[in-house]
Amino acid sequence: MTEKPTGTPSSDGSVVTPWQVTGAVDYDRLIATFGTTPLTSTLVERVERLTGKKAHHFLRRGIFFSHRDLDQLLDAYENGQRFYLYTGRGPSSEALHLGHLIPFIFTKYLQDAFRVPLVIQLTDDEKFLFSKHDVSSHPLESYIQLGRENSKDIIACGFDRERTFLFADSDYIGWLYPNVVRIQRAVSFSQVRGIFGFQHSDNIGKIAFPAVQAAPAFSSSFPHLFPTKQQIPCLIPCAVDQDPYFRMTRDVAPRLGYRKPALIHSKFFPPLQGAEGKMSASDPNSAIFLSDSAAQIRKKVNKYAFSGGRDTVEEHRLYGGDCARDIAFQYLCFFLEDDDRLEDIREAYSTGRMLSGEIKAELVRCLQPMLADLQARRQAVSNADVEEFMRIRPLIVE
Structure with a gap:
């Protein structure tokens, strides 16, 4: 199936990119456009059977509605192969809002239900590179500090410390870098421009960043966390607007000799003003923050x-x-x-x-x-x- 470039308005006028969600999103159309697979009641029942636990209400109510290769990941799990979870947060505000909670609430459920390890990426570099603010007022250090503050909200969600590694790109990049370079070598500018809609005027950090978000989907990016040389499958719970990053990741994985990560996608958490787009930290009146009284x-x-x-x-x-x-x-x-x-x-x-x-x-x-x-x-x-x-x-x- 030929996908539209990320950021191309659909026939209903909605736009879904990793940085922008506007309009009333038709999730069935999004499944067709992105080429994902609907999350069926049969798969939800299978999760219940394998974990011995009632499915999370996000699954029962279709809030997580789409996936890539979740069935294959469950096949491997049923045959005794464990996997790890990977999710993340781009620190752009001092406190998370309700929409930011959705992947973390669901990831905690998955960690507890399957008893698997988890890596959480703080993309302080992404927020700096993609920021529209002047560097003098919003230097890299400000995003690093926001990441530290956000990490406390994330930890408060109750993750198992023995099974959870939280890392900031600005700090951990040395360990990620070998896989980042391998991914960058395997993806052309025309490919990344087609996926993300980058312009010639964009800074080169933006163009290089997708490889940084892709690298944690490969267990070899964490040699000290997973000492075994055997590849460990990865499952990524995320909002569906992050799917373009991992379409690229899944495309490049076989060329690097790595396993494709599996994904499970959530719908967007709407702003207070209406059911179009998603809640935004940049508009305090559209969002309820975890710090609100x-x-x-x-x-x-x-x-x-x-x-x-x-x-x-x-x-x-x-x-x-x-x-x-x-x-x-x-x-x-x-x-x-x-x-x-x-x-x-x-x-x-x-x-x-x-x-x-x-x-x-x-x-x-x-x-x-x-x-x-x-x-x-x-x-x-x-x-x-x-x-x-x-x-x-x-x-x-x-």
């Missing part, structure tokens, strides 16, 4: 969360609300774990028995204790804890 959460939800309700109470009681457009309901799909309660809310709101203010109150009651717990756990994360997660040492591979 209970009062700030309530204010943002009540003031900014787009409502799928009717113009008047009378109309709403008569015709009901639109759950597909209502942001409070969409957020509950991500964070309310109780399936029965979610269905009760859906039925009550869509039939008009529940008003917009009431469904927003449900969301506030869901988010406030969740973020309070994360904030307490983050407060308990010390600089020494960060150093330990970032220390180069062997990880448990059962």
